Amino acid sequence: MSALFDLPPAAPPGFRYQAGLISPDEERTLAAHLTELPFEPFQFRGYEGRRRVVSFGLKYDFNGPGLVDASPMPGWLLPLRDRAAAFAGLAGDDFAHVLINEYREGAPIGWHRDRPVFDKVVGVSLLSPTTMRFRRRDGARFERISVPLEPRSAYLLDGPARTDWEHSLPEAAAHRYSITFRNLRR
Ligand SMILES: O=C(O)CCC(=O)C(=O)O
Numbered sequence: 001m002s003a004l005f006d007l008p009p010a011a012p013p014g015f016r017y018q019a020g021l022i023s024p025d026e027e028r029t030l031a032a033h034l035t036e037l038p039f040e041p042f043q044f045r046g047y048e049g050r051r052r053v054v055s056f057g058l059k060y061d062f063n064g065p066g067l068v069d070a071s072p073m074p075g076w077l078l079p080l081r082d083r084a085a086a087f088a089g090l091a092g093d094d095f096a097h098v099l100i101n102e103y104r105e106g107a108p109i110g111w112h113r114d115r116p117v118f119d120k121v122v123g124v125s126l127l128s129p130t131t132m133r134f135r136r137r138d139g140a141r142f143e144r145i146s147v148p149l150e151p152r153s154a155y156l157l158d159g160p161a162r163t164d165w166e167h168s169l170p171e172a173a174a175h176r177y178s179i180t181f182r183n184l185r186r
Helices: 024-034 075-088 159-163
Strands: 015-018 040-044 047-056 058-061 066-069 095-103 109-112 118-126 130-138 141-149 154-157 166-169 176-184
Touching (some): 024 176, 118 159
Antiparallel strands (some): 040 047, 047 058, 095 176, 109 166, 130 141, 130 166
């Protein structure tokens, strides 16, 4: 009788998902722009990740001072920034920072919470599906939730999903990009 109430939540509170934020044509155009970008391996305190990244607006330097200026967002990214902001209930220029991740086959992203200097996060997925894994400590064990992310979809990390839960992605099964916009915490 209680089975309904025993089901785990489909996603942590504060996570929101929208399939098809962009069309297949828009995805193709964005992916063509992304191939021109100067991606570099992700650097974290002397460790080099397998994903490659590029930032605009602001960049978080994990090996140095933290948040630093980066090149302005290119014009071709602004319509997506505005759409991502509307999805999060923000104005386009609230998103002062974008981090674009490139995952080639086999590249994961490890367990983390985004830096506290940032507030909301909207991620747009391109090219291939993945699963966003969430975990939150519950005494000696972890409570875990997995959420599928389809290409062309967007997710919002806000509230507990952003501050209480860590997230990670498994090794990519195929080439994937994520375009992740962040506003600054007031
Ligand atoms: O690729 C993704 O959608 C996840 C990105 C992410 O967790 C991050 O950039 O901190």
